[in-house]
Amino acid sequence: MKTHVQCIPCYFNQLIVTATRCGLPESEVVQMCVELGHALAEFDFSRTPAENSPFVSAIIRQHTGEYDNFVSIKEKSTAMALQAYPLLKDLVAKSHDPIAMALRIAAVGNIIDFGVPRSFDLDAELRRIDSLDFAVFDYDAFQDVLGRAENVLIIGDNAGETVFDRVLLEALGKPAVYAVRSAPALNDALAWDAVQAGLDQVATIIESGSTIPSTVLAQTTQEFRDALEHADLVISKGQGNFEGLSDTTDIFFLLKAKCEQVARELGVRVGDLILKRF
């Protein structure tokens, strides 16, 4: 999926939200926006949106002097999600269809996006979980592939969401690989975040080679590409991974369409939740 000119306001939003959260003064944030305005001339619009996001990260890193500006946010997100872990397990245990429930839980993990600075009531979200509607839900195909699968690969997304993915992997009950980014990219999970979520108890954690909030095959390690090739069931979480992998087949994309461009690519509407096999 290529970068659209309509993605530009989102880059500014990302920059402003992150810089403000890092406590930079408004005058400096404005200056950072000016710098991003200059950088736009260097953007490659034939590439995916995430591939242009390093222009944003570079400006933030330069102004904060930090390599990973999301360390504390990621830790808080994981801690919060771990508090919900017993409830999540209970939801699966009591469900008449534990696999479908675990998929819903993994979807809620993506909906929440712990990196976005707003208050949300996780308990309330979970109480509504039975009425969570998927606009696309390729569940028959999912069950079919799962039935024959000897192993599973999840391509992870945000920290915090990792705990919800752990619940999914525990419900699937297959040997699993969980892929994370190789360098800080917004609030996306790194290996340490995955370990904190307890994913090492249920999967082999690998770094994909990606250093952006997405997974672009050309940037991945041989280890990741091998895992992708040998996995019988592949689940890609979130919009960022979809942007990079939308041309790849035999993947179940589990995500909430958070913007017009991705929604159009998927043939759904903004806000729609999907489990879609490509």
Add this chain to the structure above:
Amino acid sequence: MKTHVQCIPCYFNQLIVTATRCGLPESEVVQMCVELGHALAEFDFSRTPAENSPFVSAIIRQHTGEYDNFVSIKEKSTAMALQAYPLLKDLVAKSHDPIAMALRIAAVGNIIDFGVPRSFDLDAELRRIDSLDFAVFDYDAFQDVLGRAENVLIIGDNAGETVFDRVLLEALGKPAVYAVRSAPALNDALAWDAVQAGLDQVATIIESGSTIPSTVLAQTTQEFRDALEHADLVISKGQGNFEGLSDTTDIFFLLKAKCEQVARELGVRVGDLILKRF
């Protein structure tokens, strides 16, 4: 209301939506965004958001070579709203509280925003009008002021919305003044747009002096300030006018809060509809 750093993505969005609608190629729109990035350094963040919008307009005008890029959109909006006029009149005539219904109609006119390029079903919006909920509805105060008022001033907003305001003025049944911008500002109504909406049959149309999508007193004409001072009942339509007039008292603001900054200023949530006396 001052300009927030969080307003920056909106300026880019405005630029991109307008430039795209004007048919400019993507590469040129990117270049326009780079120019807006440069211009950010000149923004005055102590002023209202609308007072910085000429930076956006200037770039659009330079690239399209047009002074008013919304002429055809405004004409279409007014024509579409005029088609609904008989239905609007019918809704007021059949209501047990014609004034409240006319206020709801004027609010729907603001909700729709004919300048935004999306499809909407006006009939469906109007069928739902009885269930239209105001988060703030200072109706008792409105009726009190109206009862004693000998004249009314409406500070207009978008073209198309003008037709809905005409219905409100006809329901109020008082001598009225309708204020419009003095120069093109997005899809805001100019005098000609107000005439096309038939407002000249029910009000004296005046230009406020404003050349931005807002009303900032320092920029207004003496004629407008006199009208504001002498009007017994003043209704300001839309978010743009609120941004400029939020420090002015004895005005009823009728608008939908379309962004986080304005919602916060009003103590409501994004999407909320309000009739609030300041």
